[in-house]
Amino acid sequence: MTERFAFTIDAADGAARTGRIAMQRGTIRTPAFMPVGTAATVKAMKPETVRKTGADIILGNTYHLMLRPGAERMARLGGLHKFMNWQRPILTDSGGYQVMSLSELRKLTEKGVEFRSHIDGSKHMLTPERSMEIQRMLGSDIVMAFDECPRADRPRDEIAASMDMSMRWARRSRDGFDAGGEHAERSALFGIQQGALDEELRRISADKLTDIGFDGYAIGGLAVGGQLAGCEVKCGEHRFLAFADRPRYLMGVGKPDDLVGAVERGVDMFDCVLPSRSGRNGQAFTWNGPVNLRNARFAEDEEPLDSRCTCDTCGTYSRAYLHHLVKSQEILGAMLMTEHNIAFYQQLMQAMRDAIAEARFAQFARDFRRDYLQ
Amino acid sequence: MTERFAFTIDAADGAARTGRIAMQRGTIRTPAFMPVGTAATVKAMKPETVRKTGADIILGNTYHLMLRPGAERMARLGGLHKFMNWQRPILTDSGGYQVMSLSELRKLTEKGVEFRSHIDGSKHMLTPERSMEIQRMLGSDIVMAFDECPRADRPRDEIAASMDMSMRWARRSRDGFDAGGEHAERSALFGIQQGALDEELRRISADKLTDIGFDGYAIGGLAVGGQLAGCEVKCGEHRFLAFADRPRYLMGVGKPDDLVGAVERGVDMFDCVLPSRSGRNGQAFTWNGPVNLRNARFAEDEEPLDSRCTCDTCGTYSRAYLHHLVKSQEILGAMLMTEHNIAFYQQLMQAMRDAIAEARFAQFARDFRRDYLQ
Secondary structure (H helix, E strand, O other): OOOOEEEEEEEOOOOOOOEEEEOEEEEEOOOOEEEEEOOOOOOOOHHHHHHOOOOOEEEEEEHHHHHHOHHHHHHHHHHHHHHHHOOOEEEEEOHHHHHHOOOEEEEOOEEEEEEEEOOOEEEEEHHHHHHHHHHHHHHHHHHHOOOOOOOOOHHHHHHHHHHHHHHHHHHHHHHHHHOHHHHHHEEEEEEEEEOOOOOOHHHHHHHHHHHHHHHHHEOOOEOOOOOOOOOHHOOOOOHHHHOOOOOOOEOOOOHHHHHHHHHHOOOEEEEEEEHHHHHOOEEOOOOOOOEEOOOOHHHOOOOOOOOOOOOHHHHHHHHHHHHHHHOOOOOOHHHHHHHHHHHHHHHHHHHHHHHOOOOOHHHHHHHHHHOOOO | OOOOOEEEEEEEEEEEEEEEEEEEEEEEEEEEEEEEEEOOOOOOHHHHHHHOOOOEEEEOOHHHHHOOOOHHHHHOOOHHHHHHOOOOOEOOOOOEEEEEEOOOEEEEOOOOOEEEOOOOOOOOOHHHHHHHHHHHHHOOOOOOOOOOOOOOOOOOHHHHHHHHHHHHHHHHHHHHHHOOOOOHOEEEEEEOOOOOOHHHHHHHHHHHHHHOOOOOEEEEOOOOOOEEHHHHHHHHHHHHHHHOOEEEEEEEOOOOHHHHHHHOOOOOOEEEEEHHHHHOHHHOOOOOEEEOOOOOOHHHOOOOOOOOOOOOOHOOOOOHHHHHHOOOOOOHHHHHHHHHHHHHHHHHHHHHHHHHHHHHHHHHHHHHHHHOOO
């Protein structure tokens, strides 16, 4: 019988480490990048194409899915995996972050958050208990604790009070998850560290989470929209040490160079909309940095997006064709660009895993930055 | 060595017939439906997926491609096949129809049509000679003569004068094509019958085209936007008899029941934006008629779009999931719906080819209409 959740570190190189998380629906190689499948689809990609890029796990958004198609409906339809035809692990966020960033007329209390849907204005309530219930109805493999994610520029006492409440919510999330019966026996629960940019609050948050005990630990509140501002400050080493033997998940990060920097500091898991969103907007990531395919200089460029990339887009199509598709706002442009970007991210993760396993991560990071940040 | 263009009728059943057109880039099974690849892409589909549905040939639009990326640029990039990664036959229209329907500030003379681009307002001129040159630069396998396509509700003398000019343009197209050197030796040229709804003008047009001599003959001016108004009147048998031993191509048609009706009258080739455009708009074609996936009744429908369809969409996804994607305006919805619709059209063509080969087309047409028009 397959383990519920077993994290093995196979090799470490400095603070960086590589390993695997064995779960019932499949094994996740770490460091792992999780493509974002917000509304039960990694936008513009078929699930088999997502898998072909090397993704072991994808992310689904509780906030979006509870509003459409709805958690109860999803449960009646057999859960998210069956619905979207992705049989490998899925991590679902708790909804907390997106309630605050997307919904309207929020009311935040100790109990939870009351809000109106950004789609139709309907009224909803999310609490730690309801978030656990929804993620269970979706059939999530890795469930995230329900937290509040305040803006990092709020006063310290607000950040501290919010973090304290998130830690009480983490306890309630733990209890709600554990009461989930059969689902709790085959899935995992991650806690989320908060405390914004305050070193001391971050430490307290880490201690409280460790006291409760989770399968993995997320570093929350450091990324907004895929931008990691001031990573040097925020990814300081000691915060991760609290979670030494557990997967560390840096939520919402990030750009390729952010991923390298975070793996260097010991992060094991990432998610970010950047590769898919950029792909739809005509931006491609390459080993030589990002390129904007709208640029007229690509109009007769017969080279692939990236000569080292092994994806179908790079194996088949020229930059000239992609330029044409992007300029013409063709759906195929979004499809091919997204596929490349997700594949590039997965190839970057594989390259990092290889470099760590072969104890040459520092050299890899130097070479990467030389080419990528040129 | 493969033939330049060889049309073989393998079986006939009433006026309906099935056969194949052998060309250097591949064989086209007839009756054939050509998916429309306007701007060097069958919208929302990879070319290998288009092929997998059973398409032997696709259509490209001269008007769109001459404006973006441009004919000379396309020639420098090695032609349309290489550009879009479709190695099988491509039929290109002449640009005449779309200049009249899409461009601005047209000036029509015996020489040709002067117009401004609907994209950037730039000034262009299309003549029979220039249309042949552009289609040659695209690397078209089946080139269409340059014609004028007047509104069918214009007075008879206007229709007659327009048809006369289109026949002079057909002669110039023939000469321009024949002067194309190596390209003329490996590709084919089709003439286009005009004359709107006037039986006598249609007959004169057919005779003039036959006198010039073409590889195939198109019935033009009968379809606008995929709607075949008054097919009973317009697809009268005698007009096709003029082209008995050559492929007959009914341009811009149509709905599945239009295709069955036209095949019944002896048409061999079709193109239409309907399956792809409808797919992007949430409409699916099935053996039981069209269905609109936006409809709330599909929200928990676990059946495939069509239980008889062999496409990847029907083999993998529920109507509930497609309903969700369409409602959420997800690109994957456009992808999966388009793939189904193009596959359905190809399966309909295969079913008609089989029915003709087995001399049971009348029964097939009755059964089809019973289920489709229920």
